[in-house]
Amino acid sequence: xxxxxxxxxxxxxxxxxxxxxxxxxxxxxxxxxxxxxxxxxxxxxxxxxxxxxxxxxxxxxxxxxxxxxxxxxxxxxxxxxxxxxxxxxxxxxxxxxxxxxxxxxxxxxxxxxxxxxxxxxxx
Numbered sequence: 001x002x003x004x005x006x007x008x009x010x011x012x013x014x015x016x017x018x019x020x021x022x023x024x025x026x027x028x029x030x031x032x033x034x035x036x037x038x039x040x041x042x043x044x045x046x047x048x049x050x051x052x053x054x055x056x057x058x059x060x061x062x063x064x065x066x067x068x069x070x071x072x073x074x075x076x077x078x079x080x081x082x083x084x085x086x087x088x089x090x091x092x093x094x095x096x097x098x099x100x101x102x103x104x105x106x107x108x109x110x111x112x113x114x115x116x117x118x119x120x121x122x123x
Contacts, residue, residue, distance in 0.1 A: 006060060007044040009051060010103035016045045019102050023077060024062050051103055059098065061108030067095040070111025074099075 010016040013033045020026040026035035033045040064070045074088055074097050086098040096110040
């Protein structure tokens, strides 16, 4: 069994579409607010007037093939004004950081493998 769909909400659907396409490789799907990934994952973004309050632990995440990719993405996001909610850190042999999407939802980015790539403590 494989998780293949996530529905989220946003006040600005276009900003959220742009975010997930620019940083996580999604492309526009068959209609507004519908995004697709190359591996068949569907992300639906529903427009709402008010965002729900979620428990602090609720988040969703993306795994990148290498630690270096995660660190590079973090730097790109930082340069482009994305809110980095938690700086890159070592976690269970991987490197991870958390950012906020345009709706404010917490997104985990984890780089796996490449144990020779270390975190620059000046990030």
